[in-house]
Amino acid sequence: MKQYATIIISYRRPDLLSAALRQLADQTVRPAHVIIVDNAGDLDESLVARSPFAEEALLIRRPDNPGYAAAVNEARAMVRTAALSRLLVLTHDAVFGADLAAQLLAALEVPGSGAAVPLLRRASDPERVFSAGGRLTRNGRAWNTVTPEADVPYQVDWADGAIVMYATDALDRIDWLDERYFLYFEDVDTAWRMARVGRRTMLVPTAVAAQDPGAHPMYLGVRNMTLFGRTAGIPTWRSALGVLRRVAEESVFRVIHGRRPDLIEAWRGWRDGRRGLSGKPHQRSRHG
Numbered sequence: 576m577k578q579y580a581t582i583i584i585s586y587r588r589p590d591l592l593s594a595a596l597r598q599l600a601d602q603t604v605r606p607a608h609v610i611i612v613d614n615a616g617d618l619d620e621s622l623v624a625r626s627p628f629a630e631e632a633l634l635i636r637r638p639d640n641p642g643y644a645a646a647v648n649e650a651r652a653m654v655r656t657a658a659l660s661r662l663l664v665l666t667h668d669a670v671f672g673a674d675l676a677a678q679l680l681a682a683l684e685v686p687g688s689g690a691a692v693p694l695l696r697r698a699s700d701p702e703r704v705f706s707a708g709g710r711l712t713r714n715g716r717a718w719n720t721v722t723p724e725a726d727v728p729y730q731v732d733w734a735d736g737a738i739v740m741y742a743t744d745a746l747d748r749i750d751w752l753d754e755r756y757f758l759y760f761e762d763v764d765t766a767w768r769m770a771r772v773g774r775r776t777m778l779v780p781t782a783v784a785a786q787d788p789g790a791h792p793m794y795l796g797v798r799n800m801t802l803f804g805r806t807a808g809i810p811t812w813r814s815a816l817g818v819l820r821r822v823a824e825e826s827v828f829r830v831i832h833g834r835r836p837d838l839i840e841a842w843r844g845w846r847d848g849r850r851g852l853s854g855k856p857h858q859r860s861r862h863g
Contacts, residue, residue, distance in 0.1 A: 576680050579661035579740070580654050581606040584646045586614045589622050591667040599665075600627035602676045608657060612637060612646040642855065643736060644752035644761040651751055654743050662741045669738050670698050671784035678782035679740035682728045689745030689774025690766065692734035693782035694723060705788055708778035709733040709763065714817030715804040717763045723780040730775045733766035737786040745774040753806075755853035759791050760799035767807060793825065793837035794844045794856060801848025811849075818845055 581599060585592045592611070599606065609632040611623060616638025623632050635649050647664055654662055661683065663676060675693060682691035695706040706719040708731025717733060739762075746752075749768040752761055766776040797818055804814030818841075826836035 576604055576677070577661050577683075578607040578659055579604075579663055579676065579680065580608040580610065580650060580657065580659050581663040581665060582610040582612060582647060582650045583665045583667055584612050584614060584643060585618060585667040586640070587617070588667055589618060592618070593622060593626065595665055595667055595669055596626040596628060596632075598669075598671055598673075601673045603674050604677045604680060606631070606663065606676070607659060608653060609633070610635060610650050610653060612649050614640045614642075614646055616640075640855070642754065642757035642761075644754045644756060648751045648754065651746075660743050662743050662746070664736065664739050664741065666737045666786065668698070668786055669784060670786065671738060672782075675738070675782055675784060676740070678779050682777045682779045682782075683740060683742050685728065685777070687773060687775050688777050689742050689748075689769040690734065690776045691728070691740045691779055691782075692731075692776070693738055693784040694778065694780050695735055695737060696783060696785045698785040698787045701785060705786075706735045707731075707780070708776075709735065709766075711763060711767065712817065713809070714813045714820075715800055715807065715809050716817040716821060717760070717800075723778070726780060728777045728779045731766075731778045732770075732776070733763045734776050734778065735786075735788070736762035736765075737788075738784050742774070745769055745772070748772045748774065755802060756799045757795070757853070757855050759795050760803055764803055764806065767803075793822070793840040794847075796825075797822065797841050797844030798848040798852070799844075801845055802851070802853060805848070805851065815845075 609628045612635045614637050616636045679691040697703045704721045707723045711717045711732040822841045829836050
């Protein structure tokens with residue numbers, strides 16, 4: 576079985592990071608290298624020194640909080656130097672069993688596979704599945720399915736980025752993750768670009784893990800969906816229909832739960848996405 580590196584994206588939750596490192600140490604197939612990207616820049620180094628990976632772990636501080644994709648891309652140089660063909664990406668709140676890595680590694684042995692992910696349940700309510708892989712429509716709408724389609728690994732359109740094992744040669748084919756998104760929709764974009772070079776994203780239903788998904792800010796959700804529409808060459812009218820449906824669904828959900836719809840933020844997201852503005856909301860840059 577191929578060796579792999581693990582990268583953990585951490586942000587101001589040392590308790591969750593410690594738990595993730597303990598679970599990683601319990602893997603039946605342990606990583607050859609561990610990278611911790613501290614996207615707050617204030618992690619106490621003693622936490623790493625006391626962890627099971629005190630000798631193997633590399634701590635990278637990013638006090639500028641560059642986002643999810645930029646954190647993952649920090650692993651590029653190390654996996655090339657170490658000649659590792661697999662990369663396990665974890666967010667600090669991931670919960671997983673001892674055979675996670677082994678199952679995802681096995682799935683990547685299938686020719687044409689570029690990424691493998693587990694079935695994701697809600698950590699606070701383990702009976703509920705929140706992601707059995709994602710679907711992507713022609714108008715750029717993306718959502719998680721909640722019912723596995725098979726008992727064996729199968730292809731999905733995209734997968735949640737909380738826990739994913741990549742074949743690094745597939746990442747090289749697409750020049751790794753697109754950092755324009757900052758947060759949200761980069762997982763959709765990555766799987767879409769992999770599919771365009773013939774590499775599949777596989778859901779492994781017997782590999783069960785958990786996380787509690789956070790709420791997507793309206794601005795980032797709409798802006799990044801619009802940015803993806805531009806990248807994917809989706810006609811403006813079709814992308815607009817997809818965005819309108821997303822905004823309508825989220826607005827109804829907010830009203831039902833006693834909250835006001837963020838229609839102004841939705842408009843700003845659409846406007847900025849069409850302008851090609853990207854990055855952190857308060858540090859936007861123009862691309863095309």
